[in-house]
Amino acid sequence: MSQNDQSQRFLFDNSDVRGEMVELERSYAEVLAKHPYPQPVAELLGEMLAAAALLCGTLKFDGLLILQARSSGSVPLLMIECSSDREVRGLARYDAESVKDGAGLHELMPDGVLTMTIDPKNGQRYQGIVPLEGANLAECLSGYFATSEQLPTRFWLNADSRHARGLLLQQLPADRLKDAEAREASWQHVTALADTLTAEELLGLDNETLLHRLYHEEDVRLFDGQPLVFRCSCSRERSANALVSLGQDDAERLLGELGGEITVDCQFCNQRYLFDGNDIAQLFAGGGSAAPSETRH
Incomplete structure (x- = not known):
């Protein structure tokens, strides 16, 4: 796997779908080094870090994207910031005594709420809030887009305290496929293939190998990676x-x-x-x- 933290975009030539992949290692390690996070918290923080980087890769703006999750559980706060310059930082607040080994999202953050804020340097601030519903953070974010007026978007996220990886697929406005049924069939096809990804594959394969394993029968263009770094904006x-x-x-x-x-x-x-x-x-x-x-x- 590449040692370079990066986001990388890809396009399907014969359908109206684009994708984004994120791999984080050094920046993830720097976030974790600031606090003694228990493993379940570190993994959830890594997934959210990858999600924020994926979202920044799909947006055209000059400013800051903030993902924030709050709950009444053992992790009352998760917060990630990713700038349009692809500089990331993040933190979690947690009660170490109540964090159980192997705990998942809903054990750590029951009754949680997810907030996404886009804060451009010039222009109007946007904020969306949804419940943390779904089996994991990827499902929660996919549900967020499903209930908004955004383009259909799906997420796949994994982290293991050393690597944080993410995959995003997004349906584009009708261009190559004008027929509604053909568009839907194409969308279902590419997302169904992505659903076959295991955590081991997402965490262990480089982007080119991962795409070939999923979509070797499709015409896919993989673009150059864009670097991601940890940087705190405090002063x-x-x-x-x-x-x-x-x-x-x-x-x-x-x-x-x-x-x-x-x-x-x-x-x-x-x-x-x-x-x-x-x-x-x-x-x-x-x-x-x-x-x-x-x-x-």
Whole structure:
């Protein structure tokens, strides 16, 4: 298997269907390295990471895609961000004592809700919310598109704490096949073949081999891969802006309550930003936040 984290698009020449494949290893490892996730949580987080990367590959926008799942269970939050530059980060909140070995989606996230947010740099923010229904995350996402006005879309996702892989198929507007029955038959054919994929095949085969195994009787064009990387968007400046948004009185009150130093932690990457009294005074005097104060020890 390729060691390069990437998404890769493919097209069926004789039907109105396109696909996307994602393979994540290094970026997945970097996400998992930030917290001691139990295996079931790590695997679910990997599936959601692959799903977000697949979705970014199908959208034409400049901005951020956010997948967020919430529940009342042992995993109250899963959150993945994938930018249009294919930079990903993710986190999960969990109760380690109640996470059981081998637990699946509905054991970890009962009564869950899935939210997909598209936040373009220019333009209107879009958000869709659906229940986490289905046997697994792939079925939940497929159901999300089935109940929306989007094009019919199916997902296949797997992760094993080392690799996270995903396959997406999407029906395109009528072009090569104008007849409705022929379009439906073609869609059912390509999705039925994808349903034969085992977890071992999806996790273990390179993209070209996987496509050949599924669709060797079809004319399929595989495009060049697009790299994916882990990158956190946190910064000292953004942390400072969050403190400024509190207002000077509240920031100074918080500084006193915390013994003269405010710590802002990034939940995604565990980076820590420290602000003392001189930093806070500098912020509200308009001096900026590019570097810690000279009194920092």
